Amino acid sequence: MSEFIKTYRQIKDHQSSNYRGSLxxxxxxxxxxxxxRTEKLPKTSLLFIVFHSLFQDQKEHFKxxxxxxxxxxxxxxxxxxxxxxxxxxxDKRYACISADDGFKNFMDASYLFDELGISGMVFINxxxxxxxxxxxxxKHCAERLLSPPIEFLTWNEIEDLRKRGHEIGNHGWKHKKxxxxxxxxxxxxxxxxxxxxxxxxxxISHYAYTYGRAEFINKKxxxxxxxxxxxxxxxxxxxxxxxxxxxxxxIKRELIEPSYPLKHMRYFVEKHRN
Ligand SMILES: [Zn+2]
Numbered sequence: 588m589s590e591f592i593k594t595y596r597q598i599k600d601h602q603s604s605n606y607r608g609s610l611x612x613x614x615x616x617x618x619x620x621x622x623x624r625t626e627k628l629p630k631t632s633l634l635f636i637v638f639h640s641l642f643q644d645q646k647e648h649f650k651x652x653x654x655x656x657x658x659x660x661x662x663x664x665x666x667x668x669x670x671x672x673x674x675x676x677x678d679k680r681y682a683c684i685s686a687d688d689g690f691k692n693f694m695d696a697s698y699l700f701d702e703l704g705i706s707g708m709v710f711i712n713x714x715x716x717x718x719x720x721x722x723x724x725x726k727h728c729a730e731r732l733l734s735p736p737i738e739f740l741t742w743n744e745i746e747d748l749r750k751r752g753h754e755i756g757n758h759g760w761k762h763k764k765x766x767x768x769x770x771x772x773x774x775x776x777x778x779x780x781x782x783x784x785x786x787x788x789x790x791i792s793h794y795a796y797t798y799g800r801a802e803f804i805n806k807k808x809x810x811x812x813x814x815x816x817x818x819x820x821x822x823x824x825x826x827x828x829x830x831x832x833x834x835x836x837x838i839k840r841e842l843i844e845p846s847y848p849l850k851h852m853r854y855f856v857e858k859h860r861n
Contacts, residue, residue, distance in 0.1 A: 799823025
């Protein structure tokens with residue numbers, strides 16, 4: 588069988604049920620509020636959202652998630668959000684949304700963003716863009732993304748995204764774990780990715796490192812990313828930015844996958860750890 592995953596149902600069938608996950612789900616379903624309570628939110632903040640995949644059977648639900656967030660936050664582009672973050676010009680609640688890994692299903696997300704007037708950002712691994720070899724994609728998804736095979740964007744689609752006002756960022760050449768690499772290997776992963784993207788579409792400014800947690804980045808990698816011409820580095824460390832952020836530091840992004848029940852999303856948005 589060589590079919591790419593198109594639905595969230597297929598993903599769930601692929602994963603064995605996880606006890607820790609289900610306890611967390613029960614907890615969040617219990618304490619998650621039935622609407623976002625405006626009084627629980629900071630008056631001014633920058634909420635960077637990150638997700639990975641939007642499957643066909645999640646589109647309707649994802650729209651509900653985004654509409655609720657849009658009630659409380661003004662969506663701006665990733666570039667505008669990072670500019671505001673570095674200048675400290677955070678005069679109300681802003682949100683921006685980015686997706687990591689460059690899956691083809693970002694196209695569906697982008698059509699939803701168009702409908703809602705949102706500019707999205709997708710962080711890609713240039714090595715995978717336009718790849719059609721099923722075995723290679725399967726291996727990449729299994730080893731690097733711990734997922735069943737999901738199709739990747741093509742360069743034509745990336746061009747189309749750009750034309751419609753969405754942004755492209757660097758997620759590394761081959762989705763390697765930077766903390767496991769030597770300085771020269773980090774340089775290859777970061778710079779080849781940037782060069783290949785720029786060769787196709789022109790200058791880019793933003794990087795999001797793989798695996799996102801604090802333990803998967805270090806000073807050596809950050810120095811190389813900034814020195815190679817990236818202006819920002821996005822993490823997947825939870826939180827919202829309430830204050831100006833110094834250049835040269837990590838951006839927090841709140842993980843809100845399309846699979847999240849509304850109550851989970853509300854819990855994380857209200858928690859807004861700084
Ligand atoms: Zn990734």
